Every structure is written in structure tokens, then in C-alpha cells.
Amino acid sequence: MCPDDVVEPAPFSPEDAARVRALWEPLGVSNLIDVHTHFMPRNVLDKVWAYFDSAGPLLGREWPITYRADEQLRVDTLGAFGVRAFTSMIYAHKTDMAAWLNAWAVDFAANQPHCLHTSTFYPEPGAVDYTRAAIEAGTRIFKVHVQVGDFSPADPLLDDVWGVVEDSGLPVMIHCGSGPAPGRFTGPGPVAEVLKRHPDLRLIIAHMGTTEYVEFLELAERYENVGLDTTMSFTDFAESGAPYPRAALPRVKALGDKVFWGSDYPNIPYPYAHGIESLIRLDLGDDWLRKVLYENAAALFGLA
Structure with a gap:
């Protein structure tokens, strides 16, 4: 992240926020999303x-939570970083959970005006009804976690849900890659099956699809x-x-209109700035960075 002789700024400190702002402000964008x-x-x-503290079996390694704090401090810190809008990525891992989370x-x-209202769903009877209700309540994005939820996105119980979401035009953030551990x-197979049925579905593949990056x-691209x-x-x-294949980076650059900045804050084992620094060092250009x-x-x- 930084040379050994450089001291990392403390999380939640003014120096931590200044380090983040020093990365994006020279690009000429008004904020981060x-x-x-x-x-x-x-x-x-x-x-x-x-x-995370137990380094559970899906993690397999130590994973310290850098930004562990009360909710409002976590929200305020995003503002200090210059984040104009953020999500509340919730996800269900069992039945009778998604509607409660929504x-x-x-x-x-409603209490955090910079939050992009986030909802979730799970393969269960009634999922299409509470998904419709979430859309009517003004959700801006959905999140599903295939690995933690241990379900196939192609489950027949979700087919009508995908249809409703496809018709709404709302995006779904889907953690469907096999990192940090396969489920x-x-x-890509189950996701490809869903897209065959719902080709206009707006999906955002979390974590660049780790570890099936190219797939x-x-x-x-398709x-x-x-x-x-x-x-x-x-x-x-x-x-x-799980290093990203460098041979694929020109394709990532060409896909620049469909790549989005995401951090996993607060559950990251390093300073927030490091995620942005890692994009900068790809050397894909300032135009690409501004878009992302x-x-x-x-x-x-x-929000433009």
C-alpha cells in the first residue's frame, strides 16, 4: 500500500480523509460515488x-475491519472522503429475512439522504411480492450474494423476480464469483443462464467477478x-x-462506461484510499478513472 517507512494515517482521521481527497480531486470530478x-x-x-474476526471458512485468512465504528461515524466518514452517494448493501442468506432487511x-x-436505497431478495415463496414492494418504496439498487446465500441465481423461485427487476430497469449488485472461496x-454459468432468460437485466458483477475475471x-462485453x-x-x-490478469486490462479500459467504483467499506482490511490508489496504478488513464x-x-x- 505504502512504502515501509510511511506511516498510514489513522482510520477516521482528517489525514485519512485528506489522503482520499488528494487522489480524486485532481481528476476534476465533483465527488465520488x-x-x-x-x-x-x-x-x-x-x-x-x-x-470476519474469526477468519471464517469463506475467508481463509485474517481480515481486520479497518472502519469498525458506530453507524453515524461511518456515514460521516464517507462524506469526509467526498462520497456523494453510497449504498447499504444488505443481503439475505435464509428464508424470511429479505423482506425484514428491506x-x-x-x-x-430515509434518514441518510446520501444513501442509494438498497434492497435484496432470496429464492423463496413471496419473493416477487416483496420485490415489487421494494420497487414501489423507491429502491435504487438490489444486492444479492450467491456465495453467502448458497443459492443459484437461476433458481426457478427467482425467475419472476428477475423479470420484475428487468422491467424496472433497476440494477442488481450480484456477488457471484468464486472469490474469496467457491460456493x-x-x-459465470448460473448468471449466464439468467441472462439468457432476461437479456435486458441490469447487473453489476461485484468484485470484477473474482475469481472468474475473464468469464x-x-x-x-456481450x-x-x-x-x-x-x-x-x-x-x-x-x-x-487472486491477481487480475493483466492481459485483460485493455478490455477493462474499453469497458470503461460500465465499470463502477466500489469499496466494500467498512469491511476492508486496508485504508479506503488504497482501493483508489490501486485503480490509479493500473495506468488506464484519467478519463477511465473519472468514469469509474x-x-x-x-x-x-x-445524479449527474
Whole structure:
């Protein structure tokens, strides 16, 4: 991240925020938009943090939470970084959970004007009904986590859900790659099956599709409404275990209109700035960076 003789600024400090701003302000964009941040009910977040603290089996390595703090401090820190809009990436891992999370997300977004109202769904009876309700309540984006949820996105219980979401034009952030550990339904196959049925579906593939980078890149090239988010990708932490193939970077640059900045804040094991620094050192150009860090999401969510 930094040379050994450079001291990292403390999380939540003015120096931490200044380091982030020094990276994006020279690009001439007005702000950042982070499409992959996690805010969720405290009892759920505590369980997520406990899992990270235990280096659970899906992690397989130490994963310290850099930005562990009370909710409002976490929100305020994004503002200090210059983040104009962020998400509350919630996801269900069992039945009878998604509708409850969606109800929480309505209140959170109402109280946090910079939050892009986020909802989720899970393969279960009634999913299409609460998905419609979430759309009517003003959700801006959905999140599903194939690995943690241990379900196939091509599950027949979700077919009508995908149809409703496709018709709405709203994006779905989907964690479907096999990183940090493969699941029974991870990988490009089930997602490709969904896209065959719903070719206009607006998907954002989380983490650049780690670890099936090229396969998910191909889906984004093939389908007009499929994009990628950069969450954790290209960082020292990610590169040590699953390096992104450098031969594919020209294709990532060419796909610049459909790549979005995501951080995984607060659950990242390094300073927020490092994620942006990792994009800069790809040397894909300032135009690409402007699109990724702000312009693409601004257009998607009507914030330009």
C-alpha cells in the first residue's frame, strides 16, 4: 500500500480523509460515488464482523475491519472522503429475512439522504411480492450474494423476480464469483443462464467477478446492461491471492462506461484510499478513472 517507512494515517482521521481527497480531486470530478458499501441492522452487522474476526471458512485468512465504528461515524466518514452517494448493501442468506432487511433499508435511506436505497431478495415463496414492494418504496439498487446465500441465481423461485427487476430497469449488485472461496452456485454459468432468460437485466458483477475475471468480463462485453464493480479488486490484499490478469486490462479500459467504483467499506482490511490508489496504478488513464469513480454511477442513478 505504502512504502515501509510511511506511516498510514489513522482510520477516521482528517489525514485519512485528506489522503482520499488528494487522489480524486485532481481528476476534476465533483465527488465520488461508491456503489458497494455495507450498512445493515446492527445485530446483522455484528454477526458479519464476528465472522470476519474469526477468519471464517469463506475467508481463509485474517481480515481486520479497518472502519469498525458506530453507524453515524461511518456515514460521516464517507462524506469526509467526498462520497456523494453510497449504498447499504444488505443481503439475505435464509428464508424470511429479505423482506425484514428491506423494511430496515427504507428507514435507513430515509434518514441518510446520501444513501442509494438498497434492497435484496432470496429464492423463496413471496419473493416477487416483496420485490415489487421494494420497487414501489423507491429502491435504487438490489444486492444479492450467491456465495453467502448458497443459492443459484437461476433458481426457478427467482425467475419472476428477475423479470420484475428487468422491467424496472433497476440494477442488481450480484456477488457471484468464486472469490474469496467457491460456493455451490458461484461462477459465470448460473448468471449466464439468467441472462439468457432476461437479456435486458441490469447487473453489476461485484468484485470484477473474482475469481472468474475473464468469464465475467465476457458477459459484460456481450450484454449491454451488464457491468462490473471494482470492489477490492487490484488491491494488494486481493492481488496476493487472486491477481487480475493483466492481459485483460485493455478490455477493462474499453469497458470503461460500465465499470463502477466500489469499496466494500467498512469491511476492508486496508485504508479506503488504497482501493483508489490501486485503480490509479493500473495506468488506464484519467478519463477511465473519472468514469469509474463518479461519472458512470452518476449517469446510472441520475445524479449527474
